[in-house]
Structure formats: C-alpha cells, structure tokens
Amino acid sequence: METWDLIIIGAGAAGLTAGIYGARSGLKTLILEKQLPGGATIESPWIENYPGFLSIHGQELIDKMVAHATKFGAKINQLEPVVALELRGEKKTIKTSRTTYEAAAVIITTGTHHRELGVPGEKEFSGRGVSYCALCDGAFFKGKTVMVVGGGNSAATSAQILANLASNVKLVHRRDQLRAEEIILEDLRQRKVEFLWNTEVKEIKGDNVVKSVTVVNNKTGEIKEVEVNGVFVQIGETPNSEFAKNAGVNVDKEGYIIVDSMQRTNIPGVYAAGDVTIHPIKQIGTAVGQAIVAATDAFGYIRRPYYYKGKP
C-alpha cells in the first residue's frame, strides 16, 4: 500500500492544476490518469480563451501543465485506471489496475465523456464513420462530406475543425440557433457550413462504413436521407462520476458532483473540480480556478494550519 497526502483522480486541466498547487504547498501529491494526460483539453486544436495564450494547441497547453506539475514534484501515473474507491474513512483508499493507495485527501477531476445519440447504427458504425472527436478523427474525412450533430460550443468548434478538412460540412441541430461564442458563429458563417435547423438524427446507415443519415425536421415532421461519409456527435457530455457516486459522493440528477464554494463534496477530505462538477460554466480557465480552490482547501484539511477554518 502506497501512502500519499493528496491523490488526484484525472489528469486534465483541473487535475494537473490541483497537482501544481498540491505539490507547491508541500503535499506528497499523486495524479492518477486512466489514459494519457489531457482530458477534454487535448480535443481542442486551438484554444484562444485561456488567458495568457492568444492561441495554443490543446496538447501543447497540456504538455506545459504536465511539465509544470511534475517540476514542482507531483507524480503522474498514466494508463492506471481507478477500479474502486473507499472514501468515507479518515484515510481514503484508492484501488487501481496496478495497486492500492491510501491518501489523506482526494480531488476528483475525472471530467466527462461524450454523450451518445442512442440511434440505430451509432454503435455499429462507431470508428467507421461515427466519431465523437473532430480533432482526433477529422483527418480521415479530407475532401469528404461530414455531418456534425449538436448545437453548443463543441459542436461549433468541431464544424470549424472539419471545415478545414472536409469538402462539405453540415451542422444538424434540434433547435433553430446555436449556443456558441459569437466569434465562432461568425467564422462558421464565413466558411461554407450548411445548417440544418430543427433537425434530429433518426438513424445512421451504411455498409462497411457510414453512407447516409436519416434525419427528421421536428417542426414539419419531414424525413430526409442525407448522404455523408462521417458523423461527428457533439450533443453534450456525461460526467465520469460513477465510482465517486458508488463511494457515497453526492451527485445531481445528471450525475455531476455537488460541491460547495470551496469545491468540497459531502464527504470530508473529498473534493471535486472541473467538468465533473455542477458548475455550469465548463471552461479551461474555470476548471483551473476550481482546482486551485480544491487543492488549497485540501492542504488546509490535511495540515490544519492555524488559519484553516474548515467547513464555513
């Protein structure tokens, strides 16, 4: 059994920031990551709203944060998924694919995963035309016709990415407007992105790969067959909070971890930060801010300096 002061689960922007602050405050700090560091940040080819960088590739920003956290002494164990959590006691136990750890405090920064449409053909053609990450898979559709499904900033950004690669980009949204930054919307208008408003996907069809998508107009009821080579599903996220919830951490009805203004969950010594929490604004800069608060309070919880006030 390895013993640490602070264990952070997830090495995205929030987890790495918590690592920087945990290590700088003198806590023996471990970050566990089931894949490689990065989280949602590495799905962005250009980040232009993290203050300090006019424009930076998501992977480059994460590389900087990894260097930053490790420089100050945080350890990052990648490709090591958590398989069980025991959080209720004073010592928290984290069982991973490799071993079992004990920590005085835990910060959960596990982010979210992409929500699925749940239509026929989606699972069948996943990886054969159906994708949840334009940056990861966009290059396979050079010169082809692709459809983006969704209406938020990530759908709009996916359409931007694909407009650089595909010959034709169609954006399908169940409403008649997007929920995205104006600067991105203006860019989509200038590129030749075709909008299919009030439209929902019914089925994804093909043989070996995707050939077409059946869509329905939710105002008129009209059903159409749209020929495409790829479908990028960007209809929102689902929090990665299953393990935390099973260990007794309170979540809302969508599964987001409930935290107070110091990022504390209902269990003493257990914190959450970033996209996995109930905070409605999901940005790299807000994840960073939340992680700083979580790590700072965790330091107080573990070391109990004179000024630590605990639960307000």
Place this chain on the structure above:
Amino acid sequence: METWDLIIIGAGAAGLTAGIYGARSGLKTLILEKQLPGGATIESPWIENYPGFLSIHGQELIDKMVAHATKFGAKINQLEPVVALELRGEKKTIKTSRTTYEAAAVIITTGTHHRELGVPGEKEFSGRGVSYCALCDGAFFKGKTVMVVGGGNSAATSAQILANLASNVKLVHRRDQLRAEEIILEDLRQRKVEFLWNTEVKEIKGDNVVKSVTVVNNKTGEIKEVEVNGVFVQIGETPNSEFAKNAGVNVDKEGYIIVDSMQRTNIPGVYAAGDVTIHPIKQIGTAVGQAIVAATDAFGYIRRPYYYKGKP
C-alpha cells in the same frame, strides 16, 4: 454619453479575462483602469503557479492578457479613474475623470490596496524607506538592511525578492509561523532571512529616511530597536469597493463584495470577480476562473439567449 454592452472596472488579471470573454461573445466591451493595466499581478516578479507558465514575470503575463483582450476587440481605457457609479437602473451609468458611459452590465474587478500598519512614522517615511511593494522599490535597498512585516504569501514573496538585493532581510510577524506555500518557506530558510516571531511593529523612526524600527515581542513584552534602512509592509489587503458600496452593492464587514456562484452581486446586471470579492482564495488562476463566470453570465443577462436561466 458613450454606450457599451459591458463595462469592466479594473484591468488586472480578472478584468482582462472578463474582457477576453466579453469581447469573444460579441459584446461591445470596455475596460476602465485608473492606472495602467496589471493590478496586483504586476507586483510579482515571478509567477510560478499560473498553470501553463513554469515561471513568468507578472508584467509579462499582464502584457499577454492585454494583447489577448484587445485582439478580440475589448477596448482598454487606462489612466481613467471612475468617479461615480449609478448601478440600480436597467442602464448602468459610469462617470469617469474623462466622460460618462452607459452599459447594460458592469463587472467590478477593482482588486485591493495594501493595508497600512497605522503606527507612528509610517506615513511620514512612506516613500523614504517605507514601502508596500518589494518589486517596485526593492532595488533602492541593494546591499542594505530591510525589514518585511507580515506573515502571508506576499510577505514571504517580498522577503524572497529582497533576499536577492539587500544584504540582510528580517521578517517580522506577530505569530510564530508563516501562512505561505511550503516551496517559498523552504527558499526563505535556505537564504539568510532572519525571522522575528511573535513580534509587532510599534514605531518607525529616522531623520530624512528610515533608520530603525521599534518592535515589541507580544509574548514577553520585550521592546527592541532594530536598525534597518527599509520597511516593507505586507500585512494584508483592503478591497477597493468604496464606489461599488456607495452605489448599493452589498459588501461584507471587511468591504469585500458579496457574490453568488455566478459572480452576481445583489444588483441585477452587476458582477464582481477577483480579489475584490469575498472568495477566500486570492490567486491569479482563481481570479481568471471567476472572471470567466462573470462575463459568461453577463452575456446571458444582456442578450438573453434561450438557454440563459438567470437567477437560480
């Protein structure tokens, strides 16, 4: 009368971030700054805990944020102090030294100013040995003896800065321990910083410039005269919230602006972010996170897109 969608008061890290997000969302955004952009950030010679930069000079980080905000269309009016605010109506009126502005929403990011000791000699020798900014004034004390008064991260950082310049640094604190990151404490131990614990300043003495400081040990009552050339006072901050308070914005008993989890004050359309707010963690990264939330909610408040929920 100039009309803007969003006016931000204060061009520190919080104000500049709100400018980036305001402008990117398509709001006509103005940042008013009474001095030059920077706020507390430019008093740091090295920032090593803003994720993404291993180490960056405060002024350099601010320069990047200024470039960032202006690139996306925010306007920064510097050397233009606010002299009166009228926030209660639907249109907010901001009177400055130069003109009068109207805005649909206002974000207050005015930060704090340094608290004074309130002892004899402090005002008299201000600028003649008494300073509140080691980075600004440290170079005047090359090879000399200086005293830092205070026990937080800023006192500790000031001692670090001065240890590079002065021949002798004494740190005076009324408690028997500091409240600073371990990595900074370790650095102070390795340099020859002398600690005077349980000690308070009674008087600052000199002729034309500071010559000595009278201190008392608050455990033993012992009074000593300590010869120094400079005194750096770092005993905390006072929020710059006077104008906001007079305009009806609720503050706590120390003057910090009370905000909810969306950075809203008690007045609809009026937000606050950064050091001026009640949030106990005062970091660049937390100011950035708060400012993103404030600007995002202000966009919703002004434009009322379908997904804006308003007061929860």
